[in-house]
Amino acid sequence: MNQTALITGASKRIGRAVVEHLAGKGWNVIVHYNRSAEDAISLVQQLTEKYPKQLFSSVPANLANSHEVQSLIPGIVSQTGPFDLLVNNASVFDKSYLKETPEKLFDTQMEVNFKAPFLLIRDFAVHCRKGNIINFADTRVTSNKSNFAAYSLSKKALWELTKMAALELAPEIRINAIAPGVTLAPAGEGGAYLQNLAREIPMKRPGGNDPILKSIDYILENNYLTGQLLFADGGENLSKNG
């Protein structure tokens, strides 16, 4: 029987690439979305046509709302049973130095990027009981630069949670994280944005999705790996200096 993955924030960009990659490897995929219903539904249709022997579905939830977060996994499991892989990909990425950060911005960063993964990891452990979890961190976890203060702290917390959960949930569940660097430009920014950032990193070019997808394969194939962070960042973490 095919294995099944739930991927959060999966209708676009990196999440969508992960969905398409896993689908190509024979996985059934549940595409979580919040605002992008149309994209999620058309992705499910495309994959169903391309891979008719696999199962694809979409599920909405606002991950800033803890009630919706806590309904997500119990709802899926009650309909289709336990699944095998949770990918915590959804995130918000709001620029703000510490001194300028409104409480609401702080709360949303923490709710979507840290609290929701915490609750989903808990619910995966309780309801699915075995399998794999992959968290999307960020190469910024190695830096104390504060231009995205709340975002960076939410990802640092997610990385700490990855290690803590790996210890508690082994051996039934392996949990690892991926730290992308210069990958895709945020909405509204063009290719020049990425090229400028890439000039500062050892590999001198944006990574795109490929290093992330290869990291996912490595995590899934290496069944002795847990509590680890794979940098998919062209060496960017090596030169972080405060």
Ligand SMILES: NC(=O)c1ccc[n+]([C@@H]2O[C@H](COP(=O)([O-])OP(=O)(O)OC[C@H]3O[C@@H](n4cnc5c(N)ncnc54)[C@H](OP(=O)(O)O)[C@@H]3O)[C@@H](O)[C@H]2O)c1
């Ligand atoms: N892009 C990069 O270069 C880069 C670099 C370092 C790390 N990362 C990490 O890699 C992951 C993917 O990056 P990305 O750039 O592809 O992400 P993204 O486009 O910024 O966000 C992915 C999805 O998160 C979902 N999301 C946001 N707020 C939500 C909420 N309140 N409830 C539920 N879902 C919500 C959105 O779903 P809807 O569209 O359905 O609302 C969105 O499509 C993220 O965890 C990010 O932090 C990315």
